[in-house]
Structures are given as C-alpha cells and as structure tokens.
Amino acid sequence: MSVQVLIPTPLQVHTDNQASVSVEASSVGELIQALETSFPGVRGRLRDEKGNLRRFLNYYVNSEDIRFLDNEATPLKAGDEVSIVPAVAGG
Amino acid sequence: MSISLAPPHVSEQTFTGLRCKECGHMYELGPRHVCEDVCFGPLEVVYDYDRIRSRVSRATIEAGPTSIWRYRDFLPVAEEPIDVGTGFTPLLRAKRLGRALGLNNLHVKNDGVNMPTLSFKDRVVSVALSRARELGFTTVSCASTGNLANSTAAIAAHAGLDCCVFIPSDLESGKILGTLVYNPILMAVKGNYDQVNRLCSEVANTYGWGFVNINLRPYYSEGSKTLAYEVIEQLGWQLPNHIVAPLASGSLFTKIRKGFQEFVQVGLVDDKPVRFSGAQAEGCSPIAQAFQEGRDFIKPVKPQTIAKSIAIGNPADGPYAIDIANRTGGNIAAVSDEEIVEGIKLLAETEGIFTETAGGTTVAVLKKLAEQGRIQPDELTVVYITGNGLKTTEAVASSIGQPFTIEPQLASFHTAWEQAQASHPHLT
Numbered sequence: 056m057s058v059q060v061l062i063p064t065p066l067q068v069h070t071d072n073q074a075s076v077s078v079e080a081s082s083v084g085e086l087i088q089a090l091e092t093s094f095p096g097v098r099g100r101l102r103d104e105k106g107n108l109r110r111f112l113n114y115y116v117n118s119e120d121i122r123f124l125d126n127e128a129t130p131l132k133a134g135d136e137v138s139i140v141p142a143v144a145g146g
Numbered sequence: 147m148s149i150s151l152a153p154p155h156v157s158e159q160t161f162t163g164l165r166c167k168e169c170g171h172m173y174e175l176g177p178r179h180v181c182e183d184v185c186f187g188p189l190e191v192v193y194d195y196d197r198i199r200s201r202v203s204r205a206t207i208e209a210g211p212t213s214i215w216r217y218r219d220f221l222p223v224a225e226e227p228i229d230v231g232t233g234f235t236p237l238l239r240a241k242r243l244g245r246a247l248g249l250n251n252l253h254v255k256n257d258g259v260n261m262p263t264l265s266f267k268d269r270v271v272s273v274a275l276s277r278a279r280e281l282g283f284t285t286v287s288c289a290s291t292g293n294l295a296n297s298t299a300a301i302a303a304h305a306g307l308d309c310c311v312f313i314p315s316d317l318e319s320g321k322i323l324g325t326l327v328y329n330p331i332l333m334a335v336k337g338n339y340d341q342v343n344r345l346c347s348e349v350a351n352t353y354g355w356g357f358v359n360i361n362l363r364p365y366y367s368e369g370s371k372t373l374a375y376e377v378i379e380q381l382g383w384q385l386p387n388h389i390v391a392p393l394a395s396g397s398l399f400t401k402i403r404k405g406f407q408e409f410v411q412v413g414l415v416d417d418k419p420v421r422f423s424g425a426q427a428e429g430c431s432p433i434a435q436a437f438q439e440g441r442d443f444i445k446p447v448k449p450q451t452i453a454k455s456i457a458i459g460n461p462a463d464g465p466y467a468i469d470i471a472n473r474t475g476g477n478i479a480a481v482s483d484e485e486i487v488e489g490i491k492l493l494a495e496t497e498g499i500f501t502e503t504a505g506g507t508t509v510a511v512l513k514k515l516a517e518q519g520r521i522q523p524d525e526l527t528v529v530y531i532t533g534n535g536l537k538t539t540e541a542v543a544s545s546i547g548q549p550f551t552i553e554p555q556l557a558s559f560h561t562a563w564e565q566a567q568a569s570h571p572h573l574t
Contacts, residue, residue: 064351065182074351103185110443111168111186113460115344118337120460122446140347141180142188142462143289143360 056081056133060090063141069097083114084127086137101139111142160198161222164189164364167466175222177281177356179363188462189364191222199412204383207375207414214269214372220408221372222365227276228305231261232268233372237380237528242496243509247516251526253386254493255377257533258501262300263324264534265293265455265502266373266398271301273369274358283356284308289346290359291339291394291455292321293533298358299328310355312342317454320537338449340460370398374405377528378415385410385420388521390512391530392504393424393433393478394456396463398532403470422476423520424467425511427453427503431480433464437471438478452483452541453503455533477520481510487545489513490535500535508532 057077062070070076071094078093080086087108091098103109114121115138121129131137164173168187181187198219210216214233221227236256244252257266271294278286285308288298295311302309309330313322314337325332335342343359350360358366378385385406391399403422410417426434429451432444444464449457461467471478481489486503489510494500501509512529515521535542550562567573 061348061351063347065178065180065186067351100186109186111180111188111462113344118341118344120340120446123448138344138348140344141186142460143179143343143347143363 056131058086058131058133058135058137060086061136061138061140063139065141066097066100066139069094069100080131082127082131083116083121083129083137086131087127113140113142114138115140158197159224160201160219161191161193161224163192165192166190177278177283177361179361191364191368193220193408195408195411202412202414204379204414207379214272214369217372217375220368220375220405221273222368223273223276223280225276225280228272228279228301230268230272230301230304232272233260234376235260237377238497238499240497240529243493246492246496247513248523249516249521249525249527250523253377253381253526253528254497254499255373255380255528255530256499257373258499258505258531258535262304263293263296264537265297266370266530266532267293267297268301269372270294270366270369271297271358274298274356274362274366275301275305275307277365278356278358278362279305279307281356281362283354285310285353285355286358287311287346287349287353287355288358288360289313289339289343291457292317292325292537293455294359295325295332296321296537299325299330299332302330303328312346312349314339314342314454318538318540320539321455324537339458340446340449343460367397367401370401371405371408373398373530374402375409378406378409381526381528383415384526385415385418386528387418387525388421388423388476388527389530390423390425390508390515390521390527392456392508392532393426393461393464393467394458394504395461396424396433396465396467398530399424399467399470400463402530403474420474421525422470422474423511423515424471424476424478425508426478426480427451427456427486427507428480428482429453430457430459432459433461433467434478434480436464437468442468451486451503452538453486453507455502455504455538456507477515479511479514481507481514485510485514487542490542491546493531494535499531501531502533502535502538503541504533505531505535506541 166181430449490506
C-alpha cells in the first residue's frame with residue numbers, strides 16, 4: 056500500500072531533493088527498508104550502527120509520534136502520511 | 147587640541163563554527179541545527195576562547211551597555227546586533243520568600259521584567275534575529291508556547307523583518323494579544339506545542355525562512371547563557387551554589403551551565419561546584435519522570451497543565467538536563483497545578499513579583515526541595531523567574547482576593563475595613 060513520506064531538508068540530498076516521496080510499506084520498519092530500496096544509502100542515516108532508529112529523529116504517522124503508537128511496528132495503511140522530523144528545541 | 151576617540155570596535159568574530167554535541171562533527175556557520183551529515187544530533191556554536199580571553203575582562207564587561215550585548219564576545223553575532231534593551235534584569239535578595247522557605251541566602255533573577263516582552267525569550271530572540279539578519283533572512287518565524295511568539299513578533303517589528311509565527315490555538319488570551327499587537331502573521335494551530343513544532347519543521351523544509359527555534363536554533367539558544375553571566379556579575383563576580391530553573395525543552399538549563407563554565411574558562415570567575423535543579427509541572431513532566439526513574443532517555447507525554455509556557459511533551463534537550471542534574475547533585479521535581487498557583491501567589495506576596503505559571507512552577511519546586519531538605523539553608527541559591535504574570539491572569543483569577551466595592555463615604559469604608567480586618571488578622 057502506498058504511503059506518503061515527508062522528508063526533512065537534511066535528508067533530501069538522498070531523495071533527489073524531493074520533500075515528499077511515495078513508498079509501499081505496511082509498517083514503519085518496512086517503510087525504512089522501502090526508502091533504502093528507492094534511495095540506497097538513506098538507511099544508514101535513519102538507523103545508527105546498532106540498527107536502532109536514531110534518537111534525534113522523530114517519526115510521526117498522521118501527526119502522531121510513533122512512540123505513542125507501536126514504534127517501528129506501527130502499522131501503515133494506504134493514504135497514511137509519515138513525517139520524519141529531527142528533534143528541535145523550543146518554548 | 148587633541149580629541150580623544152573611543153577605539154573602534156574590533157569586529158573579529160569570536161565564534162568559529164558549529165559542532166555536533168553528540169558526535170563532534172564540524173559544520174560551517176550557516177542556518178542549520180542538526181548534524182545532517184552523520185547522526186542528527188544538535189549543533190552548538192564553537193568559540194575561540196583564547197581570543198575571547200584576550201579581549202574581555204570584568205572592566206570591559208562592566209563598561210558595556212546595560213543589556214545582553216555587554217557579553218557580546220560570548221554571543222554568535224558578527225555584525226551590529228539588534229539591541230532593544232534586552233537583559234540585565236534585576237537579581238533580588240529574596241529575604242521574605244527565603245524566610246518562608248527556611249532559606250537564608252536566596253536570590254530571585256527576575257526575567258519577568260525583561261525587555262521588550264517580559265520573558266527570558268527576549269534574550270534568545272535578540273540573538274536569533276541579529277543572526278538571522280546577517281544570514282540574509284527577511285522573514286522570521288517560530289513555533290511557540292506563547293512567550294517566544296511575543297518576543298519574535300516584537301523584535302521582528304523593531305528590526306523591520308517580516309514575521310509569521312505558530313502557536314497552539316488554546317493559549318492564554320494575553321499571549322495571543324501580546325503577539326498580535328505587533329501585527330505579524332499568527333498561525334493558531336489546532337494541536338499541542340509538539341504538533342506545532344513538527345508542523346514548523348515541515349514548513350521549514352520548503353520555505354526559506356529563519357525559524358528561531360529550528361534552523362537558527364544553535365544561535366538562538368546561546369542567548370540563554372546571558373542569564374548565567376548576569377547572575378555571576380550581579381552576585382559580585384561569583385558563582386552561586388545552587389540554581390533552580392524551569393524545564394521545558396531543557397535548553398535554558400543546559401545554557402545556564404554553559405554560561406557558568408565559559409566565565410570560569412576565560413578566567414572571569416573562580417570555579418566552584420554549582421548544583422542544578424529543574425522544575426516541571428506534573429501535567430507535563432517527561433524530564434522529571436525520567437530523572438525520578440533513573441532513566442537517561444525521555445518518554446514523550448501529552449501535556450495537560452496550566453503551565454502552558456513549559457508544556458513541551460517531547461523535550462529535545464531533556465537527556466542533557468537529566469545529565470546535568472545528576473552530575474551536579476541537583477534534582478528535578480514536578481508539582482501539581484494547585485501548587486503552581488500557590489507558587490505564583492507565594493512569590494507575589496513575599497517579594498512583590500508577579501510571575502506566570504512557569505515561574506509558579508519554579509517557586510513551587512523550590513519550596514518542595516527546601517521542605518525535603520534538598521536545598522541547604524545557607525546555600526547561595528538563585529531561582530530563575532522567566533516570565534510575567536500579567537500574561538497568564540486566567541491561571542490565578544479564581545484563586546486570589548476580590549476588591550471591596552464601597553461607596554465614596556467614610557462610613558462605607560469603615561464597614562469594609564472592619565470586614566478586611568476580620569479576614570486579615572494582622573491588620574491594625
């Protein structure tokens with residue numbers, strides 16, 4: 056099923072400068088693998104050396120942080136929007 | 147006739163690059179905030195401390211403007227900064243609050259009277275917009291819990307920059323009005339701060355704006371260091387023993403520490419241990435929860451508290467704040483909304499300072515730590531009050547007294563005064 060992924064500026068160098076790409080995936084974990092298939096090398100930016108999701112990147116499915124859902128196992132369905140966002144400070 | 151001229155300002159930059167706080171990778175001084183080549187960790191400004199040491203002394207600082215720009219060599223701005231009188235707010239010896247809490251050496255740093263918008267955010271925004279201008283941005287923006295929007299809109303107006311700011315739509319009316327009056331574009335987002343922040347990151351991907359807390363974040367956050375410098379100077383060039391500050395993203399906490407360390411490093415003040423304690427509201431306390439449970443990672447939460455200005459459920463600098471509290475022998479504690487209101491009232495009644503909910507949180511945590519014996523009575527303690535109560539009047543409106551409405555006649559006053567004495571026995 057096709058989901059839309061919003062790509063942060065620093066990663067757009069891997070996605071032919073596209074701010075949004077479409078991939079086939081049924082979970083967040085699969086989505087990362089699908090991104091790697093389309094854009095070889097991007098996986099190493101999303102996961103650390105141990106294979107964990109990098110702690111300074113946040114993932115949102117339809118605006119919800121995946122840490123409130125099921126982390127990498129969070130299911131995806133057609134039409135979902137996944138946003139990858141580097142952590143930022145504020146206030 | 148000889149004319150003496152002040153020496154021209156030496157414009158050599160004291161800041162040299164950006165460095166990833168996690169992996170140490172270096173970047174040039176552009177509008178970027180994360181380690182985009184390696185690990186996405188946060189970037190920090192790097193300084194040439196030898197150059198700073200050769201240029202500053204207590205005397206040169208004391209001869210500077212009565213604003214944050216007296217510490218200009220420690221701030222990442224190359225050209226003429228935007229100086230709207232930000233900083234150098236009062237540090238008060240808080241004898242009456244101290245007596246109420248059993249603390250003999252308590253001081254209040256009152257940024258509720260900062261300029262121009264009555265919160266510590268004026269410090270970070272003065273730095274961020276000065277830097278934004280020299281990086282060529284003509285539109286500035288931010289994601290805000292209220293105070294940052296006020297400050298960004300005001301200082302952008304002063305500097306003639308276009309401004310579009312984003313806030314959660316449920317903010318206090320004073321914070322909304324206090325932004326709109328400067329006539330920016332104000333986006334009130336139907337969501338909490340963390341959702342606003344995410345949206346802004348997405349906007350920043352495609353709009354070429356300077357977001358003070360996103361692509362300008364390394365510069366912006368440095369402004370908080372001036373809260374450390376001023377306290378050192380106002381204490382007669384010494385460090386305190388203990389500080390208590392509110393925790394939202396955790397950035398302020400880490401930058402106060404950096405400020406203390408920098409003044410030690412360049413020889414402006416003698417080193418000594420400073421304990422760092424942080425304050426959160428129970429309804430949004432991801433950092434306090436992690437600290438209490440001995441975790442070094444944050445589990446994000448969904449905020450539900452009256453302390454909206456510090457309601458960040460996914461605090462980016464939370465792990466660093468926990469590390470600092472642990473290393474320095476400090477604490478991180480949370481208080482209920484009721485305790486926050488009592489904290490606002492306690493500070494007002496004992497020291498004549500009306501703070502907003504973030505300040506109420508900080509005072510309530512100060513009280514809690516004092517009662518638990520976690521602040522020693524003679525420790526030189528500084529509590530940081532970061533915002534003004536007139537912006538969040540809703541929080542206390544139902545918890546404070548009412549006026550006595552009387553006729554313009556002496557008899558009416560007499561009757562009312564007797565009623566007042568009945569409810570306030572200390573009145574004579």
